[in-house]
Amino acid sequence: MILDGMTGRVEKKYPLLHLNTWRIGGPAEVVYWPETTEDLFSVWKRAREADIPVWLIGRGSNLLLPDEGLPGITMVTTALRKIHWGDFIVRVEAGYSLALLAQEAGERGWSGLEFARGIPGSVGGAVIMNAGAHGREIASQITNITVLGTDGTLKNIKREEIKFAYRYCSLRGQAWVLEAQLAFSRGEREQILKTMKENLANRTANQPIEKPNAGSIFRNPPGDSAGRLIEAAGWKGKRMGGAQVSEKHANFIVNNGSAKSKDVLALIDAIKNDVRTKYGITLQTEVESIQTEMTISQRM
Ligand SMILES: Cc1cc2nc3c(=O)[nH]c(=O)nc-3n(C[C@H](O)[C@H](O)[C@H](O)COP(=O)(O)OP(=O)(O)OC[C@H]3O[C@@H](n4cnc5c(N)ncnc54)[C@H](O)[C@@H]3O)c2cc1C
Known part of the structure; x- marks a missing residue:
């Protein structure tokens, strides 16, 4: 009933594993x-009126979803x-691929998203995570955003x-990003495409992209790297069930x-x-975990 008259695909009893990179x-x-x-x-709106939980997923590249389903x-x-x-200036809806947007902007000679070519998220997910790499982040390109707030406006x-x-945006947990407007500067097309190619090659060399993963597990603590600490603590290659700390990069957990x-x-x-016991540092997770016991405010 809630989905009556709506455009778009609907599936029942659909495996969440098809909706995330892990x-x-x-x-x-x-x-x-x-x-x-x-x-x-x-x-x-209809789901909220009927007190039915609603969850939001972009490209599922920073997300751990529950074994028991949702x-x-x-x-x-x-x-x-x-x-x-x-x-x-580009105005783009939340589900657009960030990597595709970066490539298309580069082809036009627009500079600003070179860092994002290898980030496998959606524009909305990137805004809410303030996705970044190579010393840059998406916040620098944003001019304004259209959102649906928790109050329904x-x-x-x-x-x-x-x-x-x-990796922080104050809208997180407060709003869903529907659309974003990003600004670029004029650049040298060949140079932009070359930078993106180098960034991608760097990822292929240093990240376990051949196995399902969700990018960095932990944020880097100030002045240090989470990968360095995890490796120093002896976790590289360690397994629990089918999950394994990557041999290639200790801040990645791969699905075997x-x-x-x-x-x-x-x-x-x-x-x-x-890591807390050995080095006195409490690592904070970067990856989001949706678990069924989450409260209404966390899931909106
Ligand atoms: C191989 C690999 C490499 C990666 N490299 C990087 C990197 O270099 N830098 C980096 O920052 N990240 C990186 N990531 C992580 C990830 O790609 C980013 O965090 C990305 O921005 C997540 O977008 P998503 O659409 O996949 O979000 P999802 O994983 O679908 O969702 C993440 C969170 O955002 C929320 N969300 C999603 N869409 C919206 C929306 N429209 N409005 C409000 N909330 C929303 C979800 O509810 C969830 O809480 C990497 C991941 C992988 C797998």
Whole structure:
């Protein structure tokens, strides 16, 4: 009933493992891919009135999903892909691939997203995580964002009204990003494409992209690197169930084929405790974990 009259794909009892780069997760009761932001809003509103939980996923590249699946409606933004190219300004819907946007901007000779070519997230996920690499982050390119707030209102918010920091955005848990406007500067096309190619080669050499993973597990603590600490504590290559600390980069946990969410959570906990005991540093997770016991405010 909630999805009556809506555009876009709907699946029942759909395996969450198809919706994230870790390839982990049990069945979602209902998965919905809205094709318009109006339909996303309507479904969110109807579900809220009916007290049905709603979860939001972009490209699932920073997400651990539960083995027991998710009740209610899991909304996936990847069909929200409208884009409008202006004069060194782009207005783009939340589900657009960040890497594709970076490539397309580069092809036009627009500079600003060179760092993002290898980040496998959506634009909305990148805004909410303030995704970054190579000393740059998406916050620098944002001019304004259209959001759906937890109070049910649609708002256009200016960059200055949002607080960004390292992998932090003040909208997190407060709003869903529907659309973002990003600004670029004029650059040298060949140089931009070369920089992106080098960044990608660097990732292939240093990250375990051949196995399912969700990028960096922990944020880097101030002045140090999480990967260095985890490796020094002896965790490289260690396994719990089907989850393994990557041999290539200790801040990545890979799925060896049969990993469960509980294996990853156990490994994260063990690493955290050990690093705290050995070095007195409490690592903070960068990766998001959606677990069914989460409260309404966390899931919106
Ligand atoms: C191989 C690999 C390399 C990576 N490298 C980097 C890197 O260099 N730098 C970096 O910063 N990250 C990196 N990541 C992590 C990840 O790609 C980013 O965090 C990305 O921005 C997540 O976007 P997503 O669409 O996949 O979000 P998801 O994983 O789908 O969701 C993450 C969180 O954001 C929320 N969310 C998603 N979309 C929206 C929206 N529209 N509005 C509000 N909330 C939303 C979700 O509810 C969830 O809480 C990497 C991941 C992988 C697998």
